Amino acid sequence: MAKEYLGEFEELVLTLVAALQEDAYGAAISEEIETKFKREVNLSAVHVTLYRLEDKGYIKSKMGGGTNERGGRRKRIFTITSAGMAMLRAMKETRLELWNMVPQLKMSGL
């Protein structure tokens, strides 16, 4: 586990898959990134990241329903696996640890 490493964008996508739950598919995720983070992202980048995360076993997918807006094409709904959940948690904890090491007072003391 310790060797596994997620890139910043991978982590972002993984977190969104966990957050969006039943609504986690390519177009929705990229829209979420664009609206929430005001960050330009290409659809293909999101898709490639999703497939990579799936290869690594952090998320799994199944085909969902289609809508008119999508010309009848079905969505691929991604859900986070427990391995993915553990990864997210581990990352969050290491980050917190690191954060705690930062001397907060010194900052305000200036």
Add this chain to the structure above:
Amino acid sequence: MAVGKKNIGPPKWPLQFLRRICPEHLYEEIEGDLIQKFNRDVKNLGQRRAKKKLLWNTIRFLRPGIVLRNKFSFELIQLHMIWSYFKLAARGLVRYKMFSTINVLGLSVSMVACILILQYVRFEFSYDDFHRNAENIYRVATKVTLQNEVIVHETNTYDGISKALNTDYPEIKAATTVRGFNSDRTFIHYQDKNNKLVPLENFKAFDVDSIFFKVFSFPLLQGNSEVVLQDPYTALISETFSNNYFSGDAIGKSFQVYNGEETQHYKITGVLKDVPSNSHIKFDILTRSDPRTKNFWNNDVGFWDWGGQTYVLLADITLRGELENKLAQLALSKNGLKNNKDDYGQISTFELRPLGNIHLYSHLQEELETNGSSSLVYALIMLAIIILIMAWVNYINLSTAMSEEKIKSIGVRKVVGATRFSLVLQVLTESLLFNVLSVSLAVVSVHMLLPSFASFSGVPLTYGVLYDNTMLIGLLVFVLVSALMSGLYPAFVIASYYPVRALKGNLNTSRFALRKILVVFQFAAAISLIITTLVAYQQLSFMRDKELGININQVMIIKAMNFDKETWSDSEGGFTIDSTYSNKANLFKEGIRAQAGFLNATSLSHIPGQLPNWGTEFRAESIDPQKAYRLIAMGVDYDFLSTLQVKILAGRNFSHDFLSDRGNEGKRAVLINEAATKLLGFKTPQEAIHKHISTYWGADYEIIGVVNSFHQLSVKENVQPIYFILQPRALDYFAIHYQGRNATDAIEQARITWNNYFPDTPFNYFFLDEYFDQQYQYDRKFRDIVSLFSGLTIFIGCLGLFGLTSYSILKRTKEIGIRKVMGATASNIIALFTNDFMKLILIANAVALPLAYLGLKRWLESYAYKITLYWWLFVIPVILVLVIGVMTISLQILKVALKNPVNSLRSE
């Protein structure tokens, strides 16, 4: 895949592109996401920007993270499919036997023709390319004009030229001059094992300078090309000569050369590999002597003395123009210095010709070897292309026709999901299989035909296209191109069938108009070639049958060694001759005449079929005294006219009774031919008799007789104006007219007589009619090749016709049965089928006839005497093709038409 396309949705083609690159299992959701994004973009940004964004978003999917996900499955499918295409093609090959046979036969026959032609063409173009600096070597040729008329245009050039080139021109690396000599006029003796002097028979040799190997790179077996010819009186001989005469151990040995005047000894310093057959300079021996110091007139050699063939090696190809300018200036500055009286008023200029195109394009006087014919080469290339296209046409016609047969299977394949691309690939695989099969068959046939082809074309066996690696790659490319050419059209026709209509068996047949056009093309080609063959035959036999005005039949020619010692003396006004040799020649002629069966014998300087390289310019007082008229000169003896049956039109022949007939250089009696009388402005032959004509440089000749204008050269050329002078000394040839017995007896008889008088000189003979006929060798070759090819085109055309007919019969068997039941006769049914093809052949005629007429008219213009293009020359081929076509068709139909209709109707 076809769900929900009702939306006024996104442009289709970006999504089609996506389909190409995206793995199947990911495609749907990605497409969905793209469409969803597009629809939102339309709301937010408008249609135009949304479309642009969609395009961009789609293209961005072309990235390894997507594309690589379908890599492995992709390859597996392709290999599997290609194997199945091959299986299908092979099954088709076996199943439709007639279709396959016709295609393979047509393709392989045309490929054999193409490979053989390629071999010949490549050989002709390869001339002299084996020299290391081949592309920088040029030959200097000479053009001599008098009053703006070209009187000499030949490969020889002057002594001064190569000297000047070697010293004064920095753009030239080296310039070498070669002078040919051979066993006709020179003796070479060598010492055999018993130290006896033995003559070399039939050799060709060149006297060269020490620079020879700086220009040329003929390969040496023994000796170093840098040093072998450095010393005067050294020599090189060919491998064959070294083996035949010196048992392979020639270095250090010597031989002696006797040219009638003096004997020189040469030491052998090297052995040459036999000269390649694609060299325009061919020899067995190279000698190097001292430069000559005295000329023909016994004066010191000057700039304007004839030397030999001169070749220069340029430092750089771009310097050619510069050198040409300098040669023009040289000619300008030196022309005034001509001091031989023969050259009076003549202007010489020099031309450069690249070594590589001497063989096909030069055609000057005094070529070292008969040049090839570039027009024959181009005609052959065209014929090869035509015949190949004919075979492709057959393939295209038959496979589109057969595709109607296979239409159900194509329909099923389409319904099951074959894409257009895979159908195209399948048809192309099939044509590749046919082509590979045909080319293999062709290669085997070429391999077997090669020996007879080599003797027919003169291309040596070792020069085979098949035994050359680069050519094998060429062959491979050729097969691929051929497969594409023959398969591409059928592939698209087949791939474009609509599945449902294909399954129902309905076809829109109007698209097969192309098939008709192709048939028209085939027959137009066949008809034009047959007409050409016929005209070529007619023209050649017309030329050979034409009255020459001189007898060449039953005439034997013996090469004489012209060994009179002659010395020019200005005080005597001509040559002084030591006449021991010519006395012997006269005795020989007397000896021949004394025998029964020999009618007469004469000696002459040039025989019919040779253009005399002599000539003098005359003034015609009656027309324009300032103008020069060039007459060709021939030296003859008293019996020339009677032996070769040339007629006297006015005046008299040379006679022993008039001592003045012999004359000297300043004053002579001459005979002229009728063409010369016209040129010099005499109205009738009688008018010319006893008139005096003067040469441009002042000699005075009296015309004593006029003879008919016989054809000195082939009938391709106009008759030349000639004057004849009496030369009692020995000349270059003896002509003997024999009669009343077969040729072998005459040869034996002549040989015995010859050996009595000239025991040391080899007896070299040939027959004048055969020699004369050699002038037609390219015409004969052309005729033979065209007739062979017209046979091939008609064969391939009929193969196609045969295939198409048998297919349409197959399809219409029932129809024929019904027609017969209704009362149609066999001839009705034949007419039913032949009508369509007849129409096509008639259209082919309409295309071919004008083209053939114009083309042949132009071709015939190159002949001085030509046949008229009579109407029957065109009608016969048309009838011939119609008959062959109808026979091809009706032979098959007859079988069906005579059958009991019950049988054809019952079959289901």
